[in-house]
Amino acid sequence: MGFGDRLKEERQRLGLNQSDFAAFAGVAKNSQLNYEKGERSPDAVYLTAVAEKGVDVLYVVTGNRTPIKGEGLSMEEMQIIASYRTLPEADQAVALRTITALAELVARQPQRP
Numbered sequence: 001m002g003f004g005d006r007l008k009e010e011r012q013r014l015g016l017n018q019s020d021f022a023a024f025a026g027v028a029k030n031s032q033l034n035y036e037k038g039e040r041s042p043d044a045v046y047l048t049a050v051a052e053k054g055v056d057v058l059y060v061v062t063g064n065r066t067p068i069k070g071e072g073l074s075m076e077e078m079q080i081i082a083s084y085r086t087l088p089e090a091d092q093a094v095a096l097r098t099i100t101a102l103a104e105l106v107a108r109q110p111q112r113p
Contacts, residue, residue: 003060004038010055011036015089025049056085 001009011021022032025046034040051057058066065082073081084095 001063002038003041004036006060006063007055008036009086010050010060013086013088014054021050024053 011018014021018032018036019029022029025032025042026049027035027042027046031040031042035042035046047057047061050060056066058064065085067078084092087095
């Protein structure tokens with residue numbers, strides 16, 4: 001997966017169309033299309049603008065997700081958080097409801113010795 005594919009993935013994760021994404025990034029829709037097709041590369045001003053809207057710029061540029069801040073997290077916990085961040089907002093809500101329900105269920109179980 002290349003730069004343009006990752007940029008498109010992040011735009012879609014945020015639930016934005018190309019026109020809206022281009023507008024808050026300060027470029028024309030055609031420029032956004034060219035970035036996503038890999039025909040052009042954006043400048044630092046563009047990357048700063050999209051980062052302010054929640055785009056993981058490190059991921060877009062390198063393919064590696066930005067490390068999750070939080071001391072004491074296990075690798076499994078960091079993977080859960082990283083995976084959660086890749087989901088569209090509606091799916092994030094489902095994941096949160098699911099894990100909350102599981103935690104509540106476990107909390108109601110009798111404690112084992």
